[in-house]
Amino acid sequence: MASSFRTRAKLEKNYFGYIFIAPFFITYFIFQLVPLIDTFRFAMTDAVAWYLSPNQETSFMGLKNFKDVLTDTNFRQAFGNTPLMWIMGFIPQIALALLLASWFTNEKIRVKGQGFFKVIFYMPNIMTATTIGMLFFTFINRNGFIHNFCVSIGYIEDARYPITSPTFGRSVIAFINFWMWYGQTMIVLIAGIMGINPSFFEAASIDGASGWQTFWRITMPLVRPIMTYSLVTSLIGGFQMFDVPNMFATGNNNAAFSKQVTTIVMYIKKVAYTGSMSVSSACAASIFLFLVTGLCSLVLFWLMSDRAEAKAIRMEKKRAKEAALLEGGDL
Amino acid sequence: MNKLKRVLCGTLALALAASMMTACGKDDSSAGGSNSGATGGGKDESGKTVVKVYTFTDETQGMLDGFLEDNPEFAEKYTFDITLEATASDYIQKTLSALSSETDAPDLFLADADYAKRFAANEGTASIADLGITIDESQYYPYVLDFTTIKGQRMALSHQAAPGVVLYRRDYAEEVLGSGDPAEVQKHMDTWDHFVETAEAMKEKGYFMVAGIDELKRCFMNNRTSAWVNEDTMEYQLDKDTVSQFFEVTKKLADEKCTQDVSPVQWKANWYKGMKDGVFCFFGCSWYLHYTIKPNCLAEVTTGKVDPETGAQEAKEEDYKEGNGSFGKWGIIAGPAGYFWGGTWWYGSKKCLNDGTKDAVKQVIEYFCVNDDSMLKVMQEKGDFTSKPAVNEKLVADEKSSTYKFLAGQDWYTIFREAAPKINTKTTCLYDDDFNTAVDNALNEYVLNGKSLDDAIAGIATEVKSNLKDVKFPE
The missing domain is CATH 3.40.190.10 (Periplasmic binding protein-like II)
Structure with missing residues (x-):
């Protein structure tokens, strides 16, 4: 009696577990998976936004949309701009985050007021990107302080002219992304460094390793999985960059360098929601974005994995196998 | 007890699922921020x-x-x-x-x-x-x-x-052109050549002709000989002469320091600033006269609203006094070409x-x-x-109205009646909104980024190709 009661209770528990996770899966299937599959389906048709033409009959177009997107000058330009602006922002972002993280976790330095600094560094991330984009757009606009500075140092000869340099525009956007995200990356890296066994650091200091050596020989190799995580999430976010550059390139805020800061997602939005609202082309462009992001993430994983170690393990296995074969031969 | 637990769990799970669903549903319908969400044709509380x-x-x-x-x-x-x-x-x-x-x-x-x-x-x-x-x-x-x-x-x-007109500063005209009278000023502004000449004369005295490089856009664009897209064949049509003329006149004004800013400034802070002082003329229309230039020419508004971001002003009657900004110093003429806004x-x-x-x-x-x-x-x-x-x-211009005082006693209806029949109707297509943006960008490329005229104009088609899939562009 007692034992049968226990099994029933166990079963019931599992059963309720499924009920609890059901809402997520139901909403996921309806709002995520179905649209996801539809993206692939639509990309092969000539569908336009349903509300533009509610009773449209779409026809199968094969890979035409993909071909059109690939040959589109605007798409190509967007595809060049996006990774460029991401890299311009990410390199200083990860460098500064690493530096701050290693300082904050260094037992020898013992930075005072850590909580305060962490909050300050994280702060830009709390504000919406649009607000920050708008703020910086005001800065580079005429009479904004960056514009005024450019005039005063003679970079802009005639104050009537705006800032037109694409490099300048991209740098401003890269800077905003850097400034918004280094705090977040820093916190993640601090967690990563804190996870390293302190006895390694102790051993290093007993052996007389310098701070620099400890950083390169202990912190860096052991924090690599977390670095990979930061790098890949940032890469995905970078390819999907939208809100900040959008503030510099659309509507009333149309900077002279708007074409040079147009990103892939901005292109997708334009194709899907303006003009003939060609949802199918936008889907094709989205799939490209998906493929490229996936591919780049894989390459990053491969680059960041510890290949020396993996190689050593493989070599070891091979040797063991050969040894076993040899032994077998002997027998 | 067990049963109670089961019921509780079930209810909770259901509630969770339901709340997620309703959250999604609500999101869809209120995405635009409709104020009541009432359905047209339905009845409100009082039965209307x-x-x-x-x-x-x-x-x-x-x-x-x-x-x-x-x-x-x-x-x-x-x-x-x-x-x-x-x-x-x-x-x-x-x-x-x-x-x-x-x-x-x-x-x-x-x-x-x-x-x-x-x-x-x-x-x-x-x-x-x-x-x-x-x-x-x-x-x-x-x-x-x-x-x-x-x-x-x-x-x-x-x-x-909304017939397009030109609003100009009478005091500047009197100083530079010798007369602030609308009929006289119109003679200096009736063609684009005269317009550029006047601009240079204005510059001599330290006044800007127009505020930004987008000021002349509507006037030129409404005078194209064809719409961007042929309605029947859906083919892209470019009136290259008009677009070139627009780009060239604008660049000349920009290069000769006749524009206050060398960027598009409409609806931005510097545009409104120019209305207060320093800029000779603005291309406006009927509603523009009442809602845009009249309140924004005031140096100070005490009763209205000021947009914190752009500085756009709204004003009430008490603010409309001579001596407040450039109020009362304006005149209205038909300008170089008919258009609408x-x-x-x-x-x-x-x-x-x-x-x-x-x-x-x-x-x-x-x-x-x-x-x-x-x-x-x-x-x-x-x-x-x-x-x-x-x-x-x-319609009679009300002599007691602030608009009448704003125009120093000029009857604006005479000018509108004159300008309205001149409006060209053959220039509109389904995608004017998209083409307007493309023209803005092409003009930026030509005036600011040093692109050649031909390349800049070719850029208009290149830009809209991405999002106008049903338009046929020449290969």
Whole structure:
């Protein structure tokens, strides 16, 4: 009696577990998976936004949309701009985050007021990107302080002219992304460094390793999985960059360098929601974005994995196998 | 106990699922921030039929309030549920999206010139004839009707015509050109060559001719010989001469230091700043005179509102005093070429035909756009200009009004009556909004980024190719 009661209770528990996770899966299937599959389906048709033409009959177009997107000058330009602006922002972002993280976790330095600094560094991330984009757009606009500075140092000869340099525009956007995200990356890296066994650091200091050596020989190799995580999430976010550059390139805020800061997602939005609202082309462009992001993430994983170690393990296995074969031969 | 637990768990799970679902549902319907979410044709608490209205301008609220006051029997039966979305691209998307829905579609909706044709071509729009409105077409300016005509069907009506004019500073004209009188100034501004000459003369005395590089756009663009897209063949058409002339004149003005800014400044801080001082002329129109330049020429507003971001001002009568900014120093002339700027078109949706609001929509449109008496009354009060020449003949510039003082005693209606018939109607297509952006970018490339004229103009087609899939571009 007692034992049968226990099994029933166990079963019931599992059963309720499924009920609890059901809402997520139901909403996921309806709002995520179905649209996801539809993206692939639509990309092969000539569908336009349903509300533009509610009773449209779409026809199968094969890979035409993909071909059109690939040959589109605007798409190509967007595809060049996006990774460029991401890299311009990410390199200083990860460098500064690493530096701050290693300082904050260094037992020898013992930075005072850590909580305060962490909050300050994280702060830009709390504000919406649009607000920050708008703020910086005001800065580079005429009479904004960056514009005024450019005039005063003679970079802009005639104050009537705006800032037109694409490099300048991209740098401003890269800077905003850097400034918004280094705090977040820093916190993640601090967690990563804190996870390293302190006895390694102790051993290093007993052996007389310098701070620099400890950083390169202990912190860096052991924090690599977390670095990979930061790098890949940032890469995905970078390819999907939208809100900040959008503030510099659309509507009333149309900077002279708007074409040079147009990103892939901005292109997708334009194709899907303006003009003939060609949802199918936008889907094709989205799939490209998906493929490229996936591919780049894989390459990053491969680059960041510890290949020396993996190689050593493989070599070891091979040797063991050969040894076993040899032994077998002997027998 | 066990049973209770089970019931509790089940209820919780259900509640969770339900809350997620409703959250999603709610998100969809309130995405645009509709103020009440009432369905057109439904009844409100007091039993009145709700007429759902979509608009892009806050002016509509006041107009409909006035309409209700004037039509008490209507006000007993109907009430308006107005949704306002001021950003053009959002408004287009929202309205087109709503029109395709059988339940959420507005009964009555309005459009600005940039997308009036798109709304007219939409499947959810009812024609004027469907609404039971009969008009005498000869009574309207042709452009007002042609604008929203699709396959011979009139799809919308406008209460206003917005003929383009040039507003200029009388004091600068007197100093530089020798006379501030409109007829004299017009002689210096009647062709683009004279316009550039005047600009150079203004520069000599330290005044800028125009505020930014987008100032002349509408005037040139309305004078193209063809629309961007041929309506029948859907082929891309470029009037290269006009576009080149626009780019060249603008670049010349920019290079010769005749523009206050070498960037597009319309609706931005420096544009409003130029209205207060330093800029000789602005390309405006009927509504622009009342709502844009008149309040923004004031150096100080004590009673109105100031937009913190752009510095755009709204003012009340008390602020309109001579000596406040450049108030009272302005004149109005027809300028180098006829054009129009915007307008407000009224549409009924197919939905209103069946949900019991057809009559209401018909009455509203007739009140504002068909009946001479009510049109005259509304527009005389606003100082605005109607879509019917005959009604406009009866409009009188009110000598006590602030607009009259703003123009130093000039009758603005004379100029509008002169300018309205000159409007070219053959330049509109479905995608004017998209082409406007592309032209802005191409002009930036030419004036600021040193692209050659041909390359910059070729860039217009390159830019819109991505999002205009149904337009045929030459290879």
